[in-house]
Amino acid sequence: MLNEDTKTVAHDCGDCPIRHRAVCARCETDELERLEEIKYYRNFEAGQTIIWSGDRMDFVGSVVSGIATLTQTMEDGRTQMVGLLLPSDFVGRPGRDGSPYDVVATTDMVMCCFRKRPFEEMMVATPHIAHRLLEMTLDELDAAREWMLVLGRKTAREKIASLLSIIARRDATLNLQPAQNRLVFDLPLTREAMADYLGLTLETVSRQISALKRDGVIELEGKRHVTVPDFSRLLDEAGDDTDGGLLV
Amino acid sequence: MLNEDTKTVAHDCGDCPIRHRAVCARCETDELERLEEIKYYRNFEAGQTIIWSGDRMDFVGSVVSGIATLTQTMEDGRTQMVGLLLPSDFVGRPGRDGSPYDVVATTDMVMCCFRKRPFEEMMVATPHIAHRLLEMTLDELDAAREWMLVLGRKTAREKIASLLSIIARRDATLNLQPAQNRLVFDLPLTREAMADYLGLTLETVSRQISALKRDGVIELEGKRHVTVPDFSRLLDEAGDDTDGGLLV
DNA sequence: CGCAGAATTGATACATCTCAAGCTGGGTGG
């Protein structure tokens, strides 16, 4: 089983699609060489659980392609997604043994993993890694706080619009599309996963998506393929400051 | 005005009440000496805004005593608290100019401030600071994610119980009380601030507090002085895993 | 073709919000 997951195919860090955004972004050539020695790639299938809450983790790593979610679950089954991991995002926490969350692949995924102990040693030795990780963690903290506003104060319609605009924005920057008012992308989440992200039920998600479609804010082709004819309109529906800025 | 706020009274870092928890916790003696050169104390009154959202910040620092809040506000006035800063917590973000949130003192406060530029230079030079800051930021991220579960999935009653248990826990650890089942503390927040924290209205907060009191989960003396006769009962009401552990 | 998972839609229940009216306690000025 593990043998199937693990691929030792060596990619060159120089060609890596997430080279400029991941935890290694600031590394010099010699630092990259040392990283290459402790790295290995691992594939996960859609639906596969990467880490169970509470389990011991012996690696950390970066999402190379695909999407994963962090979720928390209460005893009675209520679940809340607390993080969405897109390519270049970091998984795991140096200095702590277990993850407090379930990490689940929602699409097929490739991860660039580092054995935890050697990585922690490298962090001490090469400040570039520690510095970049701090920067990324501060960004994640900002994103989490942004999301607290969504969860605590926005209506169901605003929540959906917020999620769509975040996915649209990240998708556009990743694919290096120019900032446009019309955007097209695929939803990487089921209605249920969206509900878990937004603190709603899947029925409410479905109703609000239908409503946004009915009102012309979005267009749907199938269940997943979304067209946003006017991005600033979507931002408006999300209740965000539309300080003019597109795709920052 | 600024003259009144700023106190140049030099405290010795060795005697500092937050020495072992703050961003300087890992510093050696010589590092502390360099920190002392760029630090200054500043007092804030209850209700005073420390930083306005979007404003330029020329300092970072640690809360020495008192309590501050981070809040986000939408155009129509809806507000969500996204952070509660207690003694030893860090304020500001090295590497970024402005704060995306309002930072407000909810009680009289003392802060140990560092001028931002010299502090950023020290971060590069002394890994102990950067490392401790990463550790603290990861803890804050965990706390933020915990809070996302509260905001997204818990009922009003569970939300109140969650907030009370967090305050009780932090208060007990700060005052180094032994782990007991009976806890006594003062609420540092108004009903409105609690509502902003929990994504509720202040009326709902008031009703749920009354209900918890009626059900014997808490006892009130005045509006702010709280007694929790059975802490595990409170944790139960919060919907948390009561994995036996008191005050970890 | 027909099944199973995913999504939509409808009817009703219920938790929380909203609006509105008092209450309480600590401070102030006459």
Place this chain on the structure above:
DNA sequence: CCACCCAGCTTGAGATGTATCAATTCTGCG
């Protein structure tokens, strides 16, 4: 010393948004 005031809080009644329960309807796939 009392009367008043006001911010903070409590309580009530009704409105509303979202959850819940229950059918269908899609859609991709063996």
